[in-house]
Amino acid sequence: MSRSGFLQYEKFNQLFSQLQSAGYGCVGPSVIDGAVQFGKISSVAQLPQGIELTVKPGSVRVAKGDHQRYFAWPNGAQGIKPWLYRSRELLWRAEQTEQGFVFNRPEVNAEPIAFIGARACDLAALQLQDLHFMYGDYPDPFYSAHRNALFIVGVNCSHTGNTCFCASTGDGPEIQSGFDLLLDELDDGFIVRFGSEKGLKIFEQLELTPVSAEGHVDAKAQIAEVIAAQERALLHENMHANIFSNLDDREWDSVAEKCLACGNCTMVCPTCFCHREVEVQALDGKSSQHIREWDSCFNQDHSYIHGITIRDETRLRYRQWMSHKLGSWRDQYDRTGCTGCGRCISWCPAAIDFVAEANLIAGDS
Amino acid sequence: MSAQPIANPYLPYEAEIVERIQETPDVFTWRLRFVDEQLHQQYEFQHGQFNMLYQFGVGEIPVSVKNREQNLLTHTIRVVGRVTKAMAELKAGHRIGIRGPYGRGWPIQDCTGKDVVFITAGLGCAPAISAIQHVAECRTCFGRLVIMQSVKHRSDMLWQKQYDEWRQLPNTQVLLAASREKTNWPNWERGRVSVLFEDAIYDKQNCTVMLCGPDGMMSGSARMLAELGVPEEHIYLSLERNMQCAIGHCGHCQFGSAFVCKDGPVFSYPEVKEVLGHRGF
Amino acid sequence: MKPRVAVHKFASCSGCQLAFINMGEDLITLTELVDIVHFPEAGPLGPEDAVDIAFIEGSVTTPEDVDRLKGIREHCGYLVTMGACATSGGIQALKNNADSDAWLKSVYAKPEYVESLSTSAAISRHVAVDFELWGCPVNVRQISWVVRQLLTGVEPVDANEKVCAECKRKNTVCVLVSKGEPCMGPVTRTGCGALCPSFGTACYACYGPAEGINTEALGQRFIGLGLQPAAIAQKFHMINNAADEFDSAGKSWAAKQEVSNEHSS
Amino acid sequence: MNTHPEREINIEVPVMVRLEGEGALSFQASNGKVEQLHLRIYEPPRLFEEFLVGRNYTDVPTITARICGICPIAYQMTSILALEKLFDVEPGPWVYDMRRLLYCGEWLQSHALHIHLLAAPDFLGFDNAIDMAEDHPETVTRGMRLQALGNEILRLLGGRSVHPIGLKVGGFHKAPSVDAAQSLLKKCEAALDDVRQLVAWCAQLNLPEDQQQFTSVAIHNENEYAIMPGRLRSDAGLNIGFNQYADNFAEEQVPHSTAFYSRLNGHSYFLGPLARVNLNFSQLPGSVKAWAEAQGLKFPSADMFHNVVARAIECHYALEESIRILKAYQLPESPFVEVVPKAGVGEFCTEAPRGMIYHRYQVDASGSIRAATIIPPTSQNQLRIEENLKSSVERFGLNHTDDELRLFCEKIIRNYDPCISCSVHFLKLDVDRC
Ligand SMILES: Cc1cc2nc3c(=O)[nH]c(=O)nc-3n(C[C@H](O)[C@H](O)[C@H](O)COP(=O)(O)OP(=O)(O)OC[C@H]3O[C@@H](n4cnc5c(N)ncnc54)[C@H](O)[C@@H]3O)c2cc1C
Numbered sequence A: 001m002s003r004s005g006f007l008q009y010e011k012f013n014q015l016f017s018q019l020q021s022a023g024y025g026c027v028g029p030s031v032i033d034g035a036v037q038f039g040k041i042s043s044v045a046q047l048p049q050g051i052e053l054t055v056k057p058g059s060v061r062v063a064k065g066d067h068q069r070y071f072a073w074p075n076g077a078q079g080i081k082p083w084l085y086r087s088r089e090l091l092w093r094a095e096q097t098e099q100g101f102v103f104n105r106p107e108v109n110a111e112p113i114a115f116i117g118a119r120a121c122d123l124a125a126l127q128l129q130d131l132h133f134m135y136g137d138y139p140d141p142f143y144s145a146h147r148n149a150l151f152i153v154g155v156n157c158s159h160t161g162n163t164c165f166c167a168s169t170g171d172g173p174e175i176q177s178g179f180d181l182l183l184d185e186l187d188d189g190f191i192v193r194f195g196s197e198k199g200l201k202i203f204e205q206l207e208l209t210p211v212s213a214e215g216h217v218d219a220k221a222q223i224a225e226v227i228a229a230q231e232r233a234l235l236h237e238n239m240h241a242n243i244f245s246n247l248d249d250r251e252w253d254s255v256a257e258k259c260l261a262c263g264n265c266t267m268v269c270p271t272c273f274c275h276r277e278v279e280v281q282a283l284d285g286k287s288s289q290h291i292r293e294w295d296s297c298f299n300q301d302h303s304y305i306h307g308i309t310i311r312d313e314t315r316l317r318y319r320q321w322m323s324h325k326l327g328s329w330r331d332q333y334d335r336t337g338c339t340g341c342g343r344c345i346s347w348c349p350a351a352i353d354f355v356a357e358a359n360l361i362a363g364d365s
Numbered sequence B: 001m002s003a004q005p006i007a008n009p010y011l012p013y014e015a016e017i018v019e020r021i022q023e024t025p026d027v028f029t030w031r032l033r034f035v036d037e038q039l040h041q042q043y044e045f046q047h048g049q050f051n052m053l054y055q056f057g058v059g060e061i062p063v064s065v066k067n068r069e070q071n072l073l074t075h076t077i078r079v080v081g082r083v084t085k086a087m088a089e090l091k092a093g094h095r096i097g098i099r100g101p102y103g104r105g106w107p108i109q110d111c112t113g114k115d116v117v118f119i120t121a122g123l124g125c126a127p128a129i130s131a132i133q134h135v136a137e138c139r140t141c142f143g144r145l146v147i148m149q150s151v152k153h154r155s156d157m158l159w160q161k162q163y164d165e166w167r168q169l170p171n172t173q174v175l176l177a178a179s180r181e182k183t184n185w186p187n188w189e190r191g192r193v194s195v196l197f198e199d200a201i202y203d204k205q206n207c208t209v210m211l212c213g214p215d216g217m218m219s220g221s222a223r224m225l226a227e228l229g230v231p232e233e234h235i236y237l238s239l240e241r242n243m244q245c246a247i248g249h250c251g252h253c254q255f256g257s258a259f260v261c262k263d264g265p266v267f268s269y270p271e272v273k274e275v276l277g278h279r280g281f
Numbered sequence C: 001m002k003p004r005v006a007v008h009k010f011a012s013c014s015g016c017q018l019a020f021i022n023m024g025e026d027l028i029t030l031t032e033l034v035d036i037v038h039f040p041e042a043g044p045l046g047p048e049d050a051v052d053i054a055f056i057e058g059s060v061t062t063p064e065d066v067d068r069l070k071g072i073r074e075h076c077g078y079l080v081t082m083g084a085c086a087t088s089g090g091i092q093a094l095k096n097n098a099d100s101d102a103w104l105k106s107v108y109a110k111p112e113y114v115e116s117l118s119t120s121a122a123i124s125r126h127v128a129v130d131f132e133l134w135g136c137p138v139n140v141r142q143i144s145w146v147v148r149q150l151l152t153g154v155e156p157v158d159a160n161e162k163v164c165a166e167c168k169r170k171n172t173v174c175v176l177v178s179k180g181e182p183c184m185g186p187v188t189r190t191g192c193g194a195l196c197p198s199f200g201t202a203c204y205a206c207y208g209p210a211e212g213i214n215t216e217a218l219g220q221r222f223i224g225l226g227l228q229p230a231a232i233a234q235k236f237h238m239i240n241n242a243a244d245e246f247d248s249a250g251k252s253w254a255a256k257q258e259v260s261n262e263h264s265s
Numbered sequence D: 001m002n003t004h005p006e007r008e009i010n011i012e013v014p015v016m017v018r019l020e021g022e023g024a025l026s027f028q029a030s031n032g033k034v035e036q037l038h039l040r041i042y043e044p045p046r047l048f049e050e051f052l053v054g055r056n057y058t059d060v061p062t063i064t065a066r067i068c069g070i071c072p073i074a075y076q077m078t079s080i081l082a083l084e085k086l087f088d089v090e091p092g093p094w095v096y097d098m099r100r101l102l103y104c105g106e107w108l109q110s111h112a113l114h115i116h117l118l119a120a121p122d123f124l125g126f127d128n129a130i131d132m133a134e135d136h137p138e139t140v141t142r143g144m145r146l147q148a149l150g151n152e153i154l155r156l157l158g159g160r161s162v163h164p165i166g167l168k169v170g171g172f173h174k175a176p177s178v179d180a181a182q183s184l185l186k187k188c189e190a191a192l193d194d195v196r197q198l199v200a201w202c203a204q205l206n207l208p209e210d211q212q213q214f215t216s217v218a219i220h221n222e223n224e225y226a227i228m229p230g231r232l233r234s235d236a237g238l239n240i241g242f243n244q245y246a247d248n249f250a251e252e253q254v255p256h257s258t259a260f261y262s263r264l265n266g267h268s269y270f271l272g273p274l275a276r277v278n279l280n281f282s283q284l285p286g287s288v289k290a291w292a293e294a295q296g297l298k299f300p301s302a303d304m305f306h307n308v309v310a311r312a313i314e315c316h317y318a319l320e321e322s323i324r325i326l327k328a329y330q331l332p333e334s335p336f337v338e339v340v341p342k343a344g345v346g347e348f349c350t351e352a353p354r355g356m357i358y359h360r361y362q363v364d365a366s367g368s369i370r371a372a373t374i375i376p377p378t379s380q381n382q383l384r385i386e387e388n389l390k391s392s393v394e395r396f397g398l399n400h401t402d403d404e405l406r407l408f409c410e411k412i413i414r415n416y417d418p419c420i421s422c423s424v425h426f427l428k429l430d431v432d433r434c
């Protein structure tokens, strides 16, 4: 285990100022429009201090809590995904010239960003997105640029939400790797650790005091509490085989009766990567932009090939989503595409419980 | 702030239409040259691979590489929808965009000395044409060549002449079927492609079968061939799915665990057996 | 010769035509690309001139409308409906399911002067429509897109996914989940940029039905949020009340209210 | 070309151009006498008042906006204010200011559109603005710029300029960010020169003269140039609260037409920019007044064509007022107040770009609408327009060609900027082919 130190609440803003003087723009959580959202922030004052976040299937509520902690809530409305794999990205532009059109590629302007408050589920998801976008035969230049400019301040979860199930997927609540700095929040400050060279540089700038023995014990204890408190668990032994041998299960029909095929689940999922490419031609016809935007397997055009929509019913789209996430992802990336963050359950307007559905369809009984 | 030009795998290259050939009322062939001469010389492909072709202001679509003739890249395109309709309007001298080639082609290399069987159906058998041509051109490199093709109506058959030429080749069998034809015609059977299976002569233990056509036809044929004794791993098929990026990022072409664009479009039967022909995949 | 364009109006609030007038600089670009031969509000008048593209705003509500519309169809190559009125009958189609004679009487002292069909109908109920633009109102982006695609020589396409998708792309907090607002986003066609949720309020479906919607499930969810079936019926019977999916969903929820009234009485 | 004044004149203009909504002109004269001169409004009825019945009050602004896409704010705002009045809701100064800002946006976009794209071709001798753009590109683009700015003000609070979604009974759904307000402020300040030039340009336009006798009616507010609250006043001594509207104004069907004609105590009256400027000129801020006076403009004026000048002055005012409000912009505690419905009747008037608009709602205890009355400005102006037509044509003389007469009438009608889309009350007329 790397060196650790204690950062008192009064000194917490040093983290921001040090990151800023190292050239990073800080991205962190705030309460915006009744949810915890990540956005550009400049100081600790904007963090969601002292709040309570109650999360249930299809319901998220923020209220004032009876504590002064900054990260005493399960996770935000989105993970790190929107900051690296942008919901809309200009891929290139074609422009008419005398000779015919030519292609222009956009410059990738990657602003160095420090993401403050990444959770274990987010970092596990980040690893998966890295695999998908960066480590294949065709590294994605946009994702890679943003990724390479990213500094990660992880936070171990001290509170779980009703929809969280990271303990069962093995991804949380404790962060194992993938961070530059890691925080455990206690009642009066943070245990700080570093996980990289970049992290060490900031670590060394902070006014840290030694971590007390109780501090270490408390930090371990609150993680253990989170594990004990999680109400949901994905029974993922044999999930892959079970889903693919239950492709005609009646439960797909039952879930389709509730499902709105709105795609909210895929959009908040930190590992989902589907996108479509769209062409936006200027009115004068002289240039055209080729843009990619997030798509969802719940959309009709996702499986369209001339004249047919392969997944023309919600039942088939829901099955695609779940069988990919929990089944075929295994073959593609050696693990499921689910890191237990619970967002697809919290943010489903129809309040569908992904874990319950999965266990019903494919759990070993 | 770092602004660095990084290789952009989504970016196509400009290419010029050198010649345009109208094959049938709704099928045309382009012969193309990259504007960048060096790129043009470097371009290589395998039979069964495809390119992403871009139509200015409209969009990009996957199209199999048909051939390289007289040092020009050829694509044969059937007009079905928006992009292909717009492409049909272009003339020699116009530009399009190309990136590729992508995916895994037919296992032609592994076929040396073996019998090669092509089973195609419908109009969309473009991915197989270049492979057939290759085998036909070197009749001594391979064992028997058997081509089975079915269409709805005899008149749907593209390149009837081409098939007649192949029929003349040594050690070659061309079998044709029309599923909706009412009368008998010489060289034609009535029915689906499977009616031809009985007449096809090839070494079931030492052959490679390549399938191309609608999913249902491919899964049915593969099953029957396996029953007839062709080892499953010697049966290959080419799939078609929605493709936006062609490099395994966009997720549209997923077929069970496979990305058709990079793991395919050509698959061996065992690789996709689990979901082939299953509604919704 | 430049392609010729006409903009026609039927029963409407004129708001969709503004999508042309609100183009700003692009309006000048547009007039360089096409000849606008009929657009009374802006000036040009040529109701019977042959045109390549006719845009139609408004719904059909009088017998003369039907004749005029047929004439327009005969004289145009490509017909685009613009907005909820033209595409689904608009908000005024609310009179279709009501006793509109009684309504006329209550508004007008001498209803016999009012020559009006008893319905407000989408353009497509009377003539063939080549392309439908949904929205109340349509926006500049939609209009420019159609014109550009037609000039390029391809059929326009329109995204048919739900408002939710855009809501999430914009990183807007879901008002249904975070506030329990009865948001129509999950059944509503995209195109507006998920405007209402971005202002913290529920979508009221002004862009009409999306593809593959589940009106029953959304209604059930609204019941869970505390709405009465009649209120759910009114959510569907709003701007695009006469769009098939919303029409039947509204009727089905209205019927559920009646059943529940019977049970309680 | 026949210009004999005693000839049979029969002018039918089935579709009048450059009007908002579709209207027709019908003009018959013989033996040197005008027999009939009507602005025919044939927008089919859309029965909005009935759609509202049985709806929850929260749906009202959404539905009333659809009456008119040209000035949806007028409908939304008047309905919201009428309902708030009924529910005893007082949303406070922040909401008040934002509503004024929004309304200024609507005035600016509507007036700029009318002056440059609809009216200017009349004065500069063109068929339409598209043709005019070639010779007067600056005029047309200035109009577009100002109209676009008005739309942008609308978008800040409303989300979009046509059928905005940001308003509700009780206030606004969301407060714009300080950044957004600041960046709009910059744009407004940058447009000051445009509006001042616009006033100057209108003042020197070679406008026809059209002295008329009419009664101007507008809202008057002791504290400011009135847009929303206040009392209804006229230059003939009217001074009443909005709740006395029905005692003084009456709508009636007249024999020669099936459209509603509004009368104030039995007579025609006039609404709109000139009526407002005539009654409230002294309340304009010093900078606006001084600039108008510097152009040699004097109010009150009885020349109907000063309506276009008044519109320009109101553009100037709307922009100055927007700047004042945006400069003081701060985030509110909450952009709305809670509303508890109760049974009763609520009425309100506001100043739509084209003049005063009146709404009245009867609501039950659950907040459901029982009855609604909506009287838009154009139906109130209709009688005045026709009287104006008759007297002006007589003065102009029938010894002009049909074409000249037609154009003359159209100019007069357009000068009112009648908006026919607000068709709540308008009926189709049987075309009189005499
Ligand atoms: C690997 C591969 C090789 C192909 N080779 C050929 C060929 O050699 N010749 C040929 O004519 N066609 C070929 N196709 C099919 C060709 O891609 C489609 O006909 C084409 O995409 C239709 O586009 P459209 O815009 O005209 O049709 P529309 O029906 O208007 O389709 C709209 C969009 O949907 C997507 N789409 C529709 N159909 C398909 C499809 N079949 N596959 C992938 N995406 C689709 C595209 O993005 C397309 O632009 C191939 C497809 C694949 C996947």
Ligand code: SF4
Pocket (backbone or CB within 6 Å): A258, A259, A260, A261, A262, A263, A264, A265, A266, A298, A344, A347, A348, A349, A350, A351, A352
């Ligand atoms: S599971 Fe929920 S979030 Fe996902 S598509 Fe269905 S209704 Fe939408």
Ligand code: SF4
Pocket (backbone or CB within 6 Å): A262, A264, A349, C163, C164, C165, C167, C168, C173, C174, C175, C176, C177, C183, C184, C185, C186, C194, C197, C203
């Ligand atoms: S706010 Fe409405 S549109 Fe947005 S995600 Fe939620 S349900 Fe969908």
Ligand code: SF4
Pocket (backbone or CB within 6 Å): C163, C188, C189, C192, C193, C194, C195, C196, C197, C202, C203, C204, C205, C206, C207, C208, D165
């Ligand atoms: S969110 Fe819904 S109601 Fe609001 S503008 Fe969009 S489609 Fe219309």
